[in-house]
Amino acid sequence: MLEEKSAPLGILNVPxxxxxxxxxxxxSEWMKPAGARCLISGMAGSxxxxxxxAYVKCPAGPxxxxxxxxxxxxxxxxxxxxxxxxxxxxxxxxxxxxxxxxEVQIFGAMRLSGLRDGLFVLPGTHSKWxxxxxxxxxxxxxxxxxxxxxxxxxxxxxxxxxxADAPLDEAMFVKGVAQSREGQGLLHEAFGVRALALFGRLGxxxxxxxxxxxxxxxxLRHEKPGSDVILIxxxxxxARYGLALKQYGARVRTFGAEAxxxxxxxxRGDR
Amino acid sequence: MLEEKSAPLGILNVPxxxxxxxxxxxxSEWMKPAGARCLISGMAGSxxxxxxxAYVKCPAGPxxxxxxxxxxxxxxxxxxxxxxxxxxxxxxxxxxxxxxxxEVQIFGAMRLSGLRDGLFVLPGTHSKWxxxxxxxxxxxxxxxxxxxxxxxxxxxxxxxxxxADAPLDEAMFVKGVAQSREGQGLLHEAFGVRALALFGRLGxxxxxxxxxxxxxxxxLRHEKPGSDVILIxxxxxxARYGLALKQYGARVRTFGAEAxxxxxxxxRGDR
Numbered sequence: 001m002l003e004e005k006s007a008p009l010g011i012l013n014v015p016x017x018x019x020x021x022x023x024x025x026x027x028s029e030w031m032k033p034a035g036a037r038c039l040i041s042g043m044a045g046s047x048x049x050x051x052x053x054a055y056v057k058c059p060a061g062p063x064x065x066x067x068x069x070x071x072x073x074x075x076x077x078x079x080x081x082x083x084x085x086x087x088x089x090x091x092x093x094x095x096x097x098x099x100x101x102x103e104v105q106i107f108g109a110m111r112l113s114g115l116r117d118g119l120f121v122l123p124g125t126h127s128k129w130x131x132x133x134x135x136x137x138x139x140x141x142x143x144x145x146x147x148x149x150x151x152x153x154x155x156x157x158x159x160x161x162x163x164a165d166a167p168l169d170e171a172m173f174v175k176g177v178a179q180s181r182e183g184q185g186l187l188h189e190a191f192g193v194r195a196l197a198l199f200g201r202l203g204x205x206x207x208x209x210x211x212x213x214x215x216x217x218x219x220l221r222h223e224k225p226g227s228d229v230i231l232i233x234x235x236x237x238x239a240r241y242g243l244a245l246k247q248y249g250a251r252v253r254t255f256g257a258e259a260x261x262x263x264x265x266x267x268r269g270d271r
Numbered sequence: 272m273l274e275e276k277s278a279p280l281g282i283l284n285v286p287x288x289x290x291x292x293x294x295x296x297x298x299s300e301w302m303k304p305a306g307a308r309c310l311i312s313g314m315a316g317s318x319x320x321x322x323x324x325a326y327v328k329c330p331a332g333p334x335x336x337x338x339x340x341x342x343x344x345x346x347x348x349x350x351x352x353x354x355x356x357x358x359x360x361x362x363x364x365x366x367x368x369x370x371x372x373x374e375v376q377i378f379g380a381m382r383l384s385g386l387r388d389g390l391f392v393l394p395g396t397h398s399k400w401x402x403x404x405x406x407x408x409x410x411x412x413x414x415x416x417x418x419x420x421x422x423x424x425x426x427x428x429x430x431x432x433x434x435a436d437a438p439l440d441e442a443m444f445v446k447g448v449a450q451s452r453e454g455q456g457l458l459h460e461a462f463g464v465r466a467l468a469l470f471g472r473l474g475x476x477x478x479x480x481x482x483x484x485x486x487x488x489x490x491l492r493h494e495k496p497g498s499d500v501i502l503i504x505x506x507x508x509x510a511r512y513g514l515a516l517k518q519y520g521a522r523v524r525t526f527g528a529e530a531x532x533x534x535x536x537x538x539r540g541d542r
Binding site: 098143185196 | 418455470
């Protein structure tokens, strides 16, 4: 990685939907050299994005993805499709699942770690748990953990006695993870945050960490992680998942933004 | 029940916290006869209410509750305390739970049904599942089912493709209940609403019923209802819980507002 650039221009913030114009304004300098190539992963390839790059069905590896790049300018600019799972053999059974962008991070972490099998977890607004076998994503599940944390901590009755942006209180977070394992379910355990506050047993800052532990714990309780997990994401969130996974006895390897760059290189076929 | 009256004057809408003034304006006519007595259950007895009637600990029956009425005017106007549970033997262990108002409905339904043992379920914003033995509430659990439905259907990513107020689609609701039994957890299953919509397999109106089924199903999955359930609440919600409980093979008896009146009479000692 030679240079990095970011701008608050997510797909819902592109003026007049002029993706080509925004791209030129941001990257024309980078695209000047002959043979420059740009691969774009994430929501730019969604229905609301630059153009729709249809989901590639699991199982899928870098080769399947590379074959389905949607070229905006042939050989020069392409959108990377996301992955879908769970549609069943005839494409109409089962409840489907989707990801856009995380597949590139998974392929990058595979490349960086040399692993071709394992459980890859990408925490976030919508966390992804992907099973990789022989270098391909066999299937995955999404959990709305981050989004539900935002809703409960800012917009539910819990918000009255909770400081949503409080720094992590590790002990209370671990307590939340442990409580979620009691198995009475998130809809019940979350109300405990309110009841504990009513009895003066949980203050606004620790409430946030306890609720976060309940939610991430709920995700783990259902995913039943094994002994090894590859975690990919931003440091603050990885710290929380690392703590929670330790309660489940899982060993963790972590990757950050480098997984995205390595994944895009893998799609291009670079060695 | 001779006469009924309602006004949009919940505890957060009482001007200047003048509960006595609001009470007089609403009920002075009813309180004129000598010996008139008013028992007030629900949030009026909470910390933000008229005065705080401390929670009575489970196990508790009508007698315990009657002994702890908080008299605003002795012999004339009293606040009914709520119940608490789960604080453990020393009052400091376990995660507590609380209810205010539902205890009166439970005691009323006991009286109307003649049952002194059973599982009493009160669906709502915060659903309550109470175990009754020998005429006393032994313990209970709250589930934030109604509130989380509101948040997910109106404020999450699901809101983009969901018509929150659509009428009940029974088939889709039952499908949601069945899907929740798959056991991957609410944080995962809720995302299925989004993915199904992306593939054009679930429209905005049926999405609402499917999500409602997922949520109520999640509550039932954890509560594991037995063969008989007493349901107390408003007709529209009881219809949904009745449908869901049928999937679990439970027989249902239902009570509405009459349970509140009967419960208040039970506290007064009327036969």
